[in-house]
Amino acid sequence: MASGQRNTPKNxxxxxxxxxxxxEFLKRMGVLGGGIxxxxxxxxxxxxxxxxxxxxxxxxxxxxxxxxSDEKITCLTGxxxxxxxxxxxxxxxLAEELDARFDAVDxxxxxxxxxxxxxxxxxxxxxxxxxxxxREAAAEAKGVLKDLAVExxxxxxxxxxxxxxxxxxxxxxxxxxxxGRLTRGKIIQKYLKELSPLKAAADFTIMGKSRLxxxxxxxxTGNAQYSGDIRLPGMKYxxxxxxxxxxxxxxxxxxxAAEKIPGVQIVREGDLLAVLHELPDAAEKALLAxxxxxxxxxTGLDDSNIFSHLLRAAPEPKIQSAAGDLRxxxxxxxxVLEETYLNGYVAHAPIEPHTAVASFESDNITLWxxxxxxxxxxxxxxxxxxxxxDNVRVITPFVGGGFGGxxxxxxAVEAARLSKRTGCPVQVxxxxxxxxxxxxxxxxxxxxxxxGIDSRGDMLLWDYKVYFAGSRGSExxxxxxxxxEAVYGEWGRGSSGYHPFAVGAxxxxxxxxxxxxxxxxxxxxxxxxxxxxLEFRLKNLKDQRMIRTLKAAARQFGWQxxxxxSGRGWGIACGIDAGTYVALMAEAAVDKxxxxxxxxxxxxxxxxxxxxxxxxxxxxxxxxxxxxLGYALREEVRFxxxxxxxxxFDTYEIPRFSWLPQxxxxxxxxxxxxxxxxxxxxxxxxxxxxxxxIHDATGAIPLQLPMTPGRIREALAKA
Numbered sequence: 001m002a003s004g005q006r007n008t009p010k011n012x013x014x015x016x017x018x019x020x021x022x023x024e025f026l027k028r029m030g031v032l033g034g035g036i037x038x039x040x041x042x043x044x045x046x047x048x049x050x051x052x053x054x055x056x057x058x059x060x061x062x063x064x065x066x067x068x069s070d071e072k073i074t075c076l077t078g079x080x081x082x083x084x085x086x087x088x089x090x091x092x093x094l095a096e097e098l099d100a101r102f103d104a105v106d107x108x109x110x111x112x113x114x115x116x117x118x119x120x121x122x123x124x125x126x127x128x129x130x131x132x133x134x135r136e137a138a139a140e141a142k143g144v145l146k147d148l149a150v151e152x153x154x155x156x157x158x159x160x161x162x163x164x165x166x167x168x169x170x171x172x173x174x175x176x177x178x179x180g181r182l183t184r185g186k187i188i189q190k191y192l193k194e195l196s197p198l199k200a201a202a203d204f205t206i207m208g209k210s211r212l213x214x215x216x217x218x219x220x221t222g223n224a225q226y227s228g229d230i231r232l233p234g235m236k237y238x239x240x241x242x243x244x245x246x247x248x249x250x251x252x253x254x255x256x257a258a259e260k261i262p263g264v265q266i267v268r269e270g271d272l273l274a275v276l277h278e279l280p281d282a283a284e285k286a287l288l289a290x291x292x293x294x295x296x297x298x299t300g301l302d303d304s305n306i307f308s309h310l311l312r313a314a315p316e317p318k319i320q321s322a323a324g325d326l327r328x329x330x331x332x333x334x335x336v337l338e339e340t341y342l343n344g345y346v347a348h349a350p351i352e353p354h355t356a357v358a359s360f361e362s363d364n365i366t367l368w369x370x371x372x373x374x375x376x377x378x379x380x381x382x383x384x385x386x387x388x389x390d391n392v393r394v395i396t397p398f399v400g401g402g403f404g405g406x407x408x409x410x411x412a413v414e415a416a417r418l419s420k421r422t423g424c425p426v427q428v429x430x431x432x433x434x435x436x437x438x439x440x441x442x443x444x445x446x447x448x449x450x451x452g453i454d455s456r457g458d459m460l461l462w463d464y465k466v467y468f469a470g471s472r473g474s475e476x477x478x479x480x481x482x483x484x485e486a487v488y489g490e491w492g493r494g495s496s497g498y499h500p501f502a503v504g505a506x507x508x509x510x511x512x513x514x515x516x517x518x519x520x521x522x523x524x525x526x527x528x529x530x531x532x533x534l535e536f537r538l539k540n541l542k543d544q545r546m547i548r549t550l551k552a553a554a555r556q557f558g559w560q561x562x563x564x565x566s567g568r569g570w571g572i573a574c575g576i577d578a579g580t581y582v583a584l585m586a587e588a589a590v591d592k593x594x595x596x597x598x599x600x601x602x603x604x605x606x607x608x609x610x611x612x613x614x615x616x617x618x619x620x621x622x623x624x625x626x627x628x629l630g631y632a633l634r635e636e637v638r639f640x641x642x643x644x645x646x647x648x649f650d651t652y653e654i655p656r657f658s659w660l661p662q663x664x665x666x667x668x669x670x671x672x673x674x675x676x677x678x679x680x681x682x683x684x685x686x687x688x689x690x691x692x693x694i695h696d697a698t699g700a701i702p703l704q705l706p707m708t709p710g711r712i713r714e715a716l717a718k719a
Contacts, residue, residue: 065094065137067145071165071180073098073105075134078118078375079126080110081215082399082406083623084679085616086126088214092612093131096206097138097199099162100179110374110396120373122404122505124578124677127612131675139196148182201610201671208671210615215398225397227355227370232425235357236265237280238418239287241273242434246501246642247297257289267421274418276426301500302640306444307342313498314467317486321475329461329482333452335528336461341449341517343469343687343705345637346442346506347646349630349654352400353435358415359425360385366393369412372402377409381416392416403627404505405439433647440504441637443491445469447517451480457529459540466517468498470510473575473684478522478540500642507624508680511577512631512687516705519573519688523564523695532561533572533692545581545607545670550574552668553583553605564696569600571693573685578677580608581668584625584685586661588693590700592716595709597633599659599690604682605666609673621665621682628686629655636706 066074075094081087091105108114110121118130146160149167153160153175161170168176201208218224243250250273255266258275264286265276275286301309330336356369358381365385371377374394382389399406415428430438445468452461462476462483470491476483489498491509496502506512526536534554541547553559553574562568569590574583587601604621611617634653638645646652691702700715 065098065134065141067141067179067183069180069184071104071178073100073165073179075105075107076111076115077107077109077130077134078112078115079130080121080372080374080396080399082121082372082402084121084126084620085213085613086121088211089127089613089616090131090134091214092206092209092211093127093135094138096204097135098142100165102206102211104165110371111393112374112378112395113393117375120376120407121402122372122407124508124580124679124681126679127675128579128677131612135198136195139198143196145179145182149177152177152182207612208610208614211613213616213619219398226352226400227357227368227397228352228427228429230357230368230397230427232357232359234278235359235425235427236276236278236422237283238274238276238415238426238428239280239283240414240428241287241290241292242437243294244643245294245296246437246644247299248294248642250292251295252293254291255289257291258286261286261289265422267418269417269421272414272417274414276418276422280429297642299500299641301642303344303444303636303638306344306500307446310444310468310498311446314488317465317488318471320471320485320487322484324480324482326461326463326482326484329480330450330452330463332454332482333460334455336450336452337521337525337528338448338450339521339524339701339703341447341513341520341703341705343445343513343516343631345444345503345639346631346635347436347637347652348401348403348405348439348441348506349436349635349649349652350401350403350405353430353432354406354409354411354439355427355429356409356412356415357425357427358412358419360416360419360423363387364391364393365416365419366395367412367416368395368397369409370399370402370406371396371409371412372399372404372406373409376407377412380409380413384413385416385420403507404509407505408440410438432649436637436647436652437644440502441499442506442509442512442631443468443470443499443503445513447513449517449521451521451525452482453525453529457526457531457536457539459525464518466510466514468503469513472509473511473514473518473577476518477543477546477576478537479542480540500639501644507627508577508684511575511680511684512628513705515573515575515684516632516687516691519575519685520691520695520702523572523692524701527564527695530563533564533696534559535561537572537574545668546574546576546583549581549583549605549607549668552666553585553603556605556664556666557585557601557603559585564692565699566696569693569697571689571691571696573688573692575681575684575688577681577684578679580606580676580678580681582606582681582685584682584689586689586693588690588697590694590697590712590716592698595712595716597690597694597707597709597712599629599633599661599693601662601664602689603664603666605668606678606681607668607670607673608678608681609676610671611667611678612675614667617667617678618665620678622663624680624682625663625686626655626660628683629659629690630706632687632690632706633659634706634708636708 095102095105155169166176267274277283358367374396378392378394382392411428418426448465450463459480462480464485467488471487474485526533569588571586583605585603589598700719
């Protein structure tokens with residue numbers, strides 16, 4: 001089973017929007033083939049209706065499912081599948097609460113015509129935010145089915161039970177009826193007087209069990225469909241003229257040579273100049289034939305001086321949290337340590353570049369987009385084409401990696417504009433060079449920390465300033481009575497004017513930078529105190545979840561206390577992200593001649609509440625650790641005057657299989673806590689755990705990410 005249009009039922013072009021009346025909604029739901037539709041209204045007892053967490057959630061409904069006469073159950077969600085696994089875990093949650101078979105549940109994801117509005121798939125919010133809503137919808141549906149079965153089975157409701165997609169009389173189990181027989185293919189509008197209670201973790205039989213990802217076979221065999229695999233009759237491939245640098249302005253253009261290529265169509269519309277052809281290589285040939293002159297900016301900014309520029313340009317800070325008095329803490333401290341930490345720009349570098357296919361017909365447009373935000377794309381395309389949003393349908397096939405970078409999706413608007421202008425379906429697929437040029441980057445950032453300890457090694461002072469990374473992960477969870485965390489500029493739109501190109505969210509935005517700086521600085525403070533890094537952390541923690549998580553990682557790793565630097569190359573880092581507590585320990589070796597770092601082993605312990613699909617969660621932890629090797633050791637965007645110098649994987653290095661250490665994962669049992677986020681937490685500590693391992697191995701202090709061989713050699717020389 002898979003997501004996107006491959007599970008999408010045939011329809012008559014109906015569009016669901018957040019302005020539909022309940023009657024119109026029910027009428028249009030007929031395109032799904034009937035069954036029970038479960039939805040919540042403002043007056044109902046539903047979770048989202050009670051809390052009204054977001055004003056854009058439709059007022060008539062905010063979650064629904066269908067139970068068909070064929071016994072198939074369909075979950076409809078605006079979330080998308082880009083490798084994080086909700087294609088499997090969400091059906092587990094629905095099947096559990098509905099008392100249905102897991103293999104009876106299909107899922108349709110990210111189709112703006114069939115699915116309820118969703119803000120987008122990011123922030124590790126799918127399980128912890130949409131999951132409770134889905135479970136509550138299933139519980140509501142189960143209650144409705146029992147009500148229907150009272151009449152069907154001629155049995156009082158207190159004798160009815162549900163199991164494996166059936167309702168039965170517990171005193172006479174042979175008296176039963178399937179969910180599909182109860183719905184009989186009809187749409188049933190029914191309300192419960194009281195909301196059915198959700199199951200307790202102790203009663204789960206489907207949630208908490210490891211399940212093979214439903215998309216694994218398709219992806220391993222190459223049968224998975226992505227936006228770039230969509231082929232429509234008469235479709236043309238578009239290549240678009242791009243500037244050589246950010247801020248460059250087109251001065252003169254000559255398309256005469258391109259016009260001579262047979263079958264080429266040239267479109268110029270405002271800022272958009274594109275060549276189209278039914279063959280992609282012919283479109284590329286036509287683009288290369290265009291002669292264009294640009295005026296290029298001379299900002300003087302590059303990857304070396306960007307940090308001094310950002311410090312000069314920094315806005316007034318936002319105080320994230322504070323307590324005590326910094327001056328008092330410094331006066332009381334027996335030792336004070338102050339350092340500055342840097343990281344450069346980092347690309348998302350997804351294996352699948354930004355891609356979209358658009359088909360415009362009769363003032364309606366359908367798009368297949370590689371996107372984390374299908375409803376956001378619908379709104380952007382509607383504005384660009386001056387169409388009502390109901391006339392725009394976005395379908396999301398599988399997404400080949402996003403990491404926060406496929407949230408804005410200008411390729412969708414480009415494809416839509418070209419399809420409307422030409423009257424034919426159009427594919428816009430960014431080249432690898434365009435991907436590195438036009439994608440948003442994780443912002444370059446600076447962190448300044450001053451810490452102080454007393455003679456016993458207790459933290460007294462924590463003065464933390466972070467510039468442009470953002471606030472996520474900046475708050476102190478160690479126990480320091482005199483502390484302040486000041487955030488100078490976030491990573492979002494408000495900070496883009498300070499950078500030479502667009503910046504944006506990058507997997508666990510801000511937390512990678514903040515956790516690297518915090519954990520390395522804590523290790524250096526432990527070294528100043530002459531205390532083992534694990535003992536120092538436990539000594540300065542009151543948070544019991546973090547203490548348990550650190551101890552779980554230490555047991556698995558076999559941590560033995562020693563004062564740093566010990567020469568062993570053992571690293572440690574911990575953090576909090578998406579409601580999940582995470583602790584990493586690593587062993588690394590450093591070649592003191594070349595500066596090369598080899599990470600040999602990583603242990604990751606997570607307290608993420610109840611774990612819906614342990615195998616899926618483990619895969620996400622392993623993926624975070626693998627991806628984290630990149631930003632920690634190699635990934636960095638080099639530039640000058642708005643011109644990006646790294647436009648492909650020949651110079652921009654992402655992790656390779658040969659880099660991978662032995663990875664061990666540990667779940668810290670906390671079943672009474674609702675499931676928390678799992679798609680990002682493990683990555684936040686990778687910079688910190690490797691930096692502390694390098695320091696422990698050599699005494700060198702890696703003060704800038706990525707920790708390239710050249711920077712390690714410089715740090716060794718200073719050590």
